Amino acid sequence: MRIYFGLLILLIGFQACQSQQIKEENSSVLPGELNRISVFNVADARQFYTWTSDRVPLVSAHRGGPYPGFPENAIETFENVLKYTPAIIELDVAMTKDSVLVLMHDDELDRTTNGTGKVNEVSYEYIQSLFLEDMDGDLTEFKVPTLEQALLWAKGKALLTVDIKRSVPFEEVVKIIDKTGAESYAALISYTFPAAKKLHSLAPELMLSVTIRNGEEIKRFEETGIPWDRVIAFTGLAERTREFNNQLHQNGAFTILGVLGNLDRSAISRGDEIYVSFVQNGADILATDRPIEAAAAIRGLIPNQSSKSSYFEYAN
Structure with a gap:
């Protein structure tokens, strides 16, 4: 049974070293029993991402949040994260030789699949024949999703941030977002101001x-x-x-702090309480390779009541 609990997140306690336990526990979770964020129109998206003092701190799962047995950029991996916490899912988009948009971080297939070659030099038919490998190099039964499949999956479940690889035309990504009606829950990542201007001109x-x-x-x-x-x-x-984060907040903007890399490693060595300090210092979203652990650490910072509460649905 699924019910709303205001902004009380029910998360499973664990330590960083319990990745295998996480995998085993997930096997007992019923299909569909997920924590969700539901934003159904662009006006809601703007309201959700407009900073207010009662904002809900979130995690963003870098490359979808891979764990042992759950490879990066796989829909099954996204669902694994949502079994523990509502989340933003960050995913990577590449394009095949025959112009199909697929989820893949690297230019080459070798690290994350049992295939070889460059993504933009092989056909989608070939990619369909492959299986994904997890971060330990173990083969899984999961396939490489298309961007369209991921966008359709996310509706009513998660917010997305879409990292567009250099070889992918922005226009093709915008076209698929429009086709799937994902405008309200798919945000586009830009690393330069010219790229941001182009994306805004294509899809304001x-x-x-x-x-x-x-x-x-x-x-x-x-x-x-x-x-x-x-x-x-x-x-x-x-x-x-904190002063810089406050400047952004005064403009109504949420902040995303990339804790992946050094800051995640600091949490492993010093304790996950470090994630709490980042949020208290003005980070609204933690982009992390450890979304389950980070979410568990910050759950105590969720306000009892929030203007954002109607967007969240928590697994019982």
Whole structure:
């Protein structure tokens, strides 16, 4: 039975070393028993991502949140994360030789599948024949999804941030988002202001994740003409000052702190309480390779009541 609990997240307690236990526990969770974020129109998306003092801190699962047995950029991996916490799912999009958009981080297939070759030099038919490998190199039974499959899966379940690989035309990604009606829950990642401007010109209704790491970059962003209510501010891979985060909040923008890499490793060595300090310092979303652990650490910071509460549905 699924019910709303305001903003009380029911998460399974665990330690960082219990990745295998996580996998085993998931096998007993009934299909469909997921924590969800449901945003169904672009006006709701803007309201959700507009910063307020009662905002709900979230995790963003880098490359979908891979764990042992769950490879990166797989729909099954996305669902594994949602069994523990509502989440933003960050995914990577590449394009095959025959112009099919698939989820893949690397230019080549060798690291994450049992295939070989470059994604843009092979056909989708070939990619369909492959299986994904997890981060330990173990073969799984999971297939490489298309972007369209991922977008259709996410509706009513999760918010997405879409990382577009260099060889992929922005227009093709926007076309698939339009085809699937995913405008409200799929935000596009841009690493440069010219890229952000182009994406905004192609799809002015979409949310954009834009890198803004200092005061100079705030100024450069404002020069793009993109409204603040279309931006989620990625503040980089190093913790920013509370004053800087407050500047972004004053413009109504959520902040995403990339804790993947050094900051995640600090949490492993120093304890997951470090994630709490990032949120208390003004990070609204933690982009992490450890979404389950990070979400468990920050669950105590969820406000008892929030203007965002209607967007969340928690597994019982």
